Amino acid sequence: MVMATTATPSWSMARPPRCVAATASISPSPARNTWRRGFWISSVCRRRFRHSESPMFSMSRPRILLAASALVAALLALAPAARAHALYDYGDRNATRIAALLTPSAGREDGFHMVQIGDSHTAGDYFTDYLRTELQQRLGDGGIGWAMSMYASGQRLARVGYEQEGWELVNSRNAGEADYPFGGLIAQGTGVGGQLTLKTKSDDSPRQNIVMVVSQAAGDPPLHIIDADSEVLDVKARRADGAWSEATFTARLPFIVTTEGSPNTRIGGWWMRGERPGAIVSAVGINGSELSQWDRWRSGWMDDLALGKPDLIALAYGTNEAFRTNLDPREYRRTLETAIDQLRARFPRSAILIIGAPESLSSLKGGVCGQRAPSLNVVQQEQRAVAKEKHTLYWDWQQAMGGGCSMRKWVAQNLARKDGVHFSQEGYERAAGDLLAGLLHLRGAAGSR
Numbered sequence: 001m002v003m004a005t006t007a008t009p010s011w012s013m014a015r016p017p018r019c020v021a022a023t024a025s026i027s028p029s030p031a032r033n034t035w036r037r038g039f040w041i042s043s044v045c046r047r048r049f050r051h052s053e054s055p056m057f058s059m060s061r062p063r064i065l066l067a068a069s070a071l072v073a074a075l076l077a078l079a080p081a082a083r084a085h086a087l088y089d090y091g092d093r094n095a096t097r098i099a100a101l102l103t104p105s106a107g108r109e110d111g112f113h114m115v116q117i118g119d120s121h122t123a124g125d126y127f128t129d130y131l132r133t134e135l136q137q138r139l140g141d142g143g144i145g146w147a148m149s150m151y152a153s154g155q156r157l158a159r160v161g162y163e164q165e166g167w168e169l170v171n172s173r174n175a176g177e178a179d180y181p182f183g184g185l186i187a188q189g190t191g192v193g194g195q196l197t198l199k200t201k202s203d204d205s206p207r208q209n210i211v212m213v214v215s216q217a218a219g220d221p222p223l224h225i226i227d228a229d230s231e232v233l234d235v236k237a238r239r240a241d242g243a244w245s246e247a248t249f250t251a252r253l254p255f256i257v258t259t260e261g262s263p264n265t266r267i268g269g270w271w272m273r274g275e276r277p278g279a280i281v282s283a284v285g286i287n288g289s290e291l292s293q294w295d296r297w298r299s300g301w302m303d304d305l306a307l308g309k310p311d312l313i314a315l316a317y318g319t320n321e322a323f324r325t326n327l328d329p330r331e332y333r334r335t336l337e338t339a340i341d342q343l344r345a346r347f348p349r350s351a352i353l354i355i356g357a358p359e360s361l362s363s364l365k366g367g368v369c370g371q372r373a374p375s376l377n378v379v380q381q382e383q384r385a386v387a388k389e390k391h392t393l394y395w396d397w398q399q400a401m402g403g404g405c406s407m408r409k410w411v412a413q414n415l416a417r418k419d420g421v422h423f424s425q426e427g428y429e430r431a432a433g434d435l436l437a438g439l440l441h442l443r444g445a446a447g448s449r
Contacts, residue, residue, distance in 0.1 A: 086399040087438020091391035094351040098312055099442040104138055111142040111277040113309055115284060118316030118355070120154075122285030126428035129158035132281035134436055140278030143208055144253075146308060147270040149187035150196055154287045159201055166194020166259070172296045173286050180297045181213050181244050181268030182304035183284050191263040198270070199254035206274055207252045211307045213268035217242045220265050224258040227251035244268060244298065246307055271308045282308065291317040292335050302346045313343055313350050318357030318383060319421065322373035333382045340390045354387045356380055358397035358431070359407040361420030369405035370420060400434035 089095050101112040114131065116122050136142070144159050151162035152169055164187070172184030180186060187196060205228060214223075214237045222234040229252050239245040242264065259265050273280065286293075294301075305313075315336075321327055340352055357379050361370040380398065387394035401410060410416035415427035423431065 085434050085438035085441060086396040087435060087441065088387070088394045088396070089442065090388045090394055092351050092393050093391065094349060095393065095442055097349065098351045098439070101311055102135075102139070102439060102442065109277055111273075111280060112139060112311055113142070113145070113280040113282070114312040114314060115146065115282045115305065115308060115310040116314040116316050116355070117284045118314075119285055119289045119319055120287040120422065121319065121358070121428070122283050122316050123155050123287050124285075124422075124428070125156050125158045125283040126423075126425045127432045128281050128283040130429040130432035131436055132158070132279070134433075135279035135281060138279070140276060141206070141274055142276070142278030142280040143274035144200075144272035145280040146183070146282035146284050147198060147272060148183060148185050148284075149213075149267045149269050150185075152185055152286075155185075155285070157283065160253070161199045161201055163197040163199070164195070166190050166192050167196050171286070172293065173289055177296075179215075179244070180301070181215075182297065182301040183269045184286055184289070184293070184297055185269070187267040189259045189261070189263050189265045191261060193261050194259050196257040196267070197254055198257075205253045207250055208272040208274060209250050210248065210273075211271040212247045212249075213244060213270070213304045213307065214247050215242060215244045215264075215266040215268070216240055216262070217264035220262045221260045223247075223265065224260070225249065225251065225255055226258075227255040228253060244300070244304065268304060282310075285316070288320055289317070290320045291315065291339060294339065302342065306346065310347065310350050312353060313347065314353040314355055315339065316355040318355075318379045319360055319373075322357055322360055322376040322379045323362065325374050327375040327378055329378050329382055332379065333386060336382065336386045337390065340386065340392060344390075351393060352390070353393040353395060354383050355435075356383050356394065356396045356398060358423075359401055359404065361407050364408060364411065364418070364420050368408075370408050373421075395435050395438060397431060400431050 098112075101110065112135065114135075116128050121127060132145075147157060147160045148155060150164050150167055150169055152171060166189065167187050168190055170178050170180075170186040170188055172178070172180040178186060212235070216237040216239075218240045220236075220240065222236045225233040225235055227233075231251065233249050233251070235247045235249050237245050237247050257267075271282075321332060336354075340354075343350070343352055357376060360373045360376060362373050363371040365371070384394055384396070386392075398404060398406070401407070407416055407420055410423070410427055411418060411420065414424055415430060416423045
């Protein structure tokens with residue numbers, strides 16, 4: 001309990017001789033007796049000199065408790081409230097629009113589409129699937145969203161599975177120059193007739209309006225598609241000069257794509273949107289990737305992203321950069337600034353979210369916290385600094401974990417894996433719950449810092 005210093009009893013300032021003598025005569029005693037003797041002396045003095053007591057000591061016990069409670073309540077009111085989430089709005093000009101899109105409204109015709117681009121934390125689709133499930137419960141199922149061109153080892157989509165024969169994958173992370181579209185993964189025909197099947201992992205499979213990112217050369221035959229309703233479609237790219245463009249059709253999963261031996265036909269990915277408005281959350285990730293690898297994608301890759309009509313674009317990089325021992329802070333900052341400038345220029349109505357790198361350890365051993373990735377502090381500092389400079393949304397993943405020195409605790413609780421880098425499904429879902437709370441908070445307090 002907090003007591004004001006001005007409440008000192010007046011008798012302690014000008015104590016009569018007999019009280020002073022009584023107090024001075026007490027020699028040091030065991031702790032269990034000190035309080036009792038002091039209380040007895042105080043009681044005697046108060047009984048003898050009630051006329052000199054301060055108003056506080058003349059109050060009844062209930063009134064004292066009431067006054068103390070009021071004082072504590074006042075102090076708590078002055079203290080800053082604990083944050084319920086780790087999302088910060090550093091002045092994103094489209095935050096208010098996102099808040100409106102996240103507010104359920106009967107009869108609305110527009111949906112909400114979040115596109116998260118990143119590394120393995122995104123490529124597993126556990127984090128994003130939690131957001132997808134929760135937002136679709138609130139706003140309705142707007143569709144599947146992004147699907148990579150074909151199956152890639154180590155990659156996972158929560159709602160889409162693949163079967164393929166006669167197609168090969170070209171990955172921008174470890175392959176050479178190949179004019180990569182958005183996402184950095186290409187399904188390419190091998191020159192013989194091949195089949196590529198996209199199938200749903202859920203029991204319900206509503207029809208999807210599909211935009212295929214595709215490249216075909218002059219003379220390439222149409223792609224032959226058969227969907228779950230046995231509907232047969234022949235689909236060609238909008239352009240036939242080898243450049244990336246799109247082809248649109250409507251189908252129900254699963255559907256089979258057949259090529260008649262066209263080695264020049266390439267598929268870069270699929271955008272899928274339902275026939276009714278609602279929430280869509282797309283995960284576009286590559287294991288081991290860094291933000292700088294955008295430079296390997298074709299110069300017009302943002303045209304591919306535009307086909308998905310994103311409302312919120314989240315950049316979830318930083319973990320792989322954090323393990324670099326020679327990371328140049330200025331170069332990393334310029335890369336992040338350039339990416340945001342390019343996105344803002346191409347998508348003026350989209351909000352930008354920087355997802356801060358979570359705590360990651362190069363070793364679980366060492367001290368009480370383990371050994372942090374060598375450049376993690378630099379990455380986290382630059383991410384927040386750029387978010388402030390460029391006025392974006394920023395989510396502090398490490399704060400959502402409980403702050404620094406949290407990874408070992410998460411490993412012990414089976415929320416993170418023993419590599420000290422990746423999370424379990426439960427860990428990804430818990431972290432995503434924090435971001436979700438922040439996004440929904442924008443609905444009631446857009447512009448909060």
